[in-house]
Amino acid sequence: MKLWGGRFEGNIDPLAMQLNASINIDKRMWDVDIRGSVAWARALAKASVITKAEANEMCAGLQAVWSEFNTGEFKIVTGDEDIHTAVERRLGEIIGATAGKLHTGRSRNDQVATDFRLWLIEAIDLVIKRLDLLQDSLIAKAEAEFDVILPGYTHTQRAQPILFSHWLMSHFWALERDRERLRQTRARTASLPLGAAALAGTAYPIDRVALAHDLGFVIAAPNSLDAIGDRDFAVEFLFDAALIGSHLSRLADALILYSTSEFNFVEMSDAYSTGSSLMPQKKNADMLELARGKAGTLLGYLTGLMATLKGLPSAYDKDLQEDKAPVFAAFDTLDVMLPVIAGTITTMKVNRGRMLKAVDASLLATDLADYLVKRGVPFRQAHGIVGRAVRLAADAAVGIDQLSLSQLKSLSESFDQDVRSVFDPRLALTMRDGIGATGFESVRRQIESAKQIRVIDESHGDDYYWHRRQIERAKIMQDAS
Numbered sequence: 001m002k003l004w005g006g007r008f009e010g011n012i013d014p015l016a017m018q019l020n021a022s023i024n025i026d027k028r029m030w031d032v033d034i035r036g037s038v039a040w041a042r043a044l045a046k047a048s049v050i051t052k053a054e055a056n057e058m059c060a061g062l063q064a065v066w067s068e069f070n071t072g073e074f075k076i077v078t079g080d081e082d083i084h085t086a087v088e089r090r091l092g093e094i095i096g097a098t099a100g101k102l103h104t105g106r107s108r109n110d111q112v113a114t115d116f117r118l119w120l121i122e123a124i125d126l127v128i129k130r131l132d133l134l135q136d137s138l139i140a141k142a143e144a145e146f147d148v149i150l151p152g153y154t155h156t157q158r159a160q161p162i163l164f165s166h167w168l169m170s171h172f173w174a175l176e177r178d179r180e181r182l183r184q185t186r187a188r189t190a191s192l193p194l195g196a197a198a199l200a201g202t203a204y205p206i207d208r209v210a211l212a213h214d215l216g217f218v219i220a221a222p223n224s225l226d227a228i229g230d231r232d233f234a235v236e237f238l239f240d241a242a243l244i245g246s247h248l249s250r251l252a253d254a255l256i257l258y259s260t261s262e263f264n265f266v267e268m269s270d271a272y273s274t275g276s277s278l279m280p281q282k283k284n285a286d287m288l289e290l291a292r293g294k295a296g297t298l299l300g301y302l303t304g305l306m307a308t309l310k311g312l313p314s315a316y317d318k319d320l321q322e323d324k325a326p327v328f329a330a331f332d333t334l335d336v337m338l339p340v341i342a343g344t345i346t347t348m349k350v351n352r353g354r355m356l357k358a359v360d361a362s363l364l365a366t367d368l369a370d371y372l373v374k375r376g377v378p379f380r381q382a383h384g385i386v387g388r389a390v391r392l393a394a395d396a397a398v399g400i401d402q403l404s405l406s407q408l409k410s411l412s413e414s415f416d417q418d419v420r421s422v423f424d425p426r427l428a429l430t431m432r433d434g435i436g437a438t439g440f441e442s443v444r445r446q447i448e449s450a451k452q453i454r455v456i457d458e459s460h461g462d463d464y465y466w467h468r469r470q471i472e473r474a475k476i477m478q479d480a481s
């Protein structure tokens with residue numbers, strides 16, 4: 001049975017049928033496909049296109065099909081081109097001729113776009129949950145290792161002392177932006193294509209706004225051609241996923257470096273490490289390397305779909321069938337990767353002694369220059385003086401904190417006995433308590449606002465008006481600071 005067999009005389013070539021079929025990919029939309037059909041049957045009855053009794057019969061039949069999928073009993077048969085065909089075929093087998101009225105005023109074009117959006121809205125909610133988990137693990141680690149000091153790096157060169165909790169939180173905020181992006185994507189996804197029919201809009205008096213609300217959408221798409229051809233929501237999701245991948249890869253790359261014997265700042269738990277089949281001593285941070293590697297794959301999904309969409313005329317073209325595989329794959333990747341990285345963070349051992357030992361006195365060179373600035377030396381000049389102090393120390397193969405006061409005084413008369421206190425990294429941190437800085441107090445406030453900002457999410461159900469939430473979030477971030 002083909003949904004479109006009427007005007008055809010010959011049979012389709014078997015390989016062409018294989019190429020045409022999308023059932024193996026879109027069968028995972030069975031639940032949303034059936035929910036969409038139940039809502040459509042009700043809308044048809046409300047518009048008096050079918051009777052209430054017919055609608056009830058359809059809904060009961062659809063419920064039976066749903067149960068078959070739910071228990072794994074549903075059998076896909078040859079000719080089930082896609083999930084929409086399969087569900088309608090089975091409904092016909094169960095309830096007979098009435099099933100033939102379900103597709104009145106509807107096309108697979110608006111049906112598939114509706115299913116896909118419904119599926120994605122729920123998938124986004126799941127990804128956000130997984131992000132929550134990872135963010136929680138970062139916050140918990142930041143609190144547990146709150147006062148651990150390590151070198152902050154730029155260009156992978158030791159730069160200035162920072163709190164490890166500050167470093168952890170830097171990744172929290174990147175993920176927080178990802179959460180925001182997902183919620184905004186979700187809001188734009190909640191625009192209902194159903195009722196757009198094949199391309200021109202349905203010819204039946206369907207209340208599309210009521211239908212939208214019935215299915216949990218916020219609006220009914222305002223243009224039928226756009227509604228069936230628009231895959232922006234899929235692209236946006238793939239972008240969000242690719243950027244999450246990029247964020248995870250940066251986190252992963254630093255941790256891979258920190259877990260080498262050379263750094264030995266952190267040690268990954270056995271639960272998230274693997275060994276070598278040849279070298280018995282090896283313990284590899286494979287999960288982190290996979291996070292780094294999959295960032296490339298996720299980016300590929302995004303560019304692939306973008307390339308598919310480019311140059312397509314409006315309305316539906318079969319090219320659009322290529323939209324689901326990358327979105328499903330991106331979701332599946334994040335669904336596993338986010339909890340694994342969360343587990344990696346939670347269970348990793350932090351070697352605070354090694355971290356502190358790496359904070360050598362040269363990391364306080366900037367603070368030494370600031371010391372001179374406080375004594376009236378212009379910064380540019382202070383920078384030069386400290387630079388010469390660094391050279392002097394290097395020539396003598398000692399740290400700058402080991403230079404005698406007279407050696408320092410030979411470079412500037414502004415140095416005094418109290419210069420010693422500069423070489424305490426804790427002082428350098430205490431100096432930096434402004435908004436966003438690495439000081440003890442400011443990181444404490446940062447963690448506080450990170451916790452608060454996620455609480456208000458629960459009180460804002462309707463993301464379509466996300467800008468209202470934005471204003472509230474901004475207030476929290478500033479107030480906590």
Ligand code: ARG
Nearest residue numbers: 022026082108109112320321
């Ligand atoms: N399997 C198709 C897809 O995923 C459903 C829509 C088919 N529409 C059509 N006119 N052939 O895009």
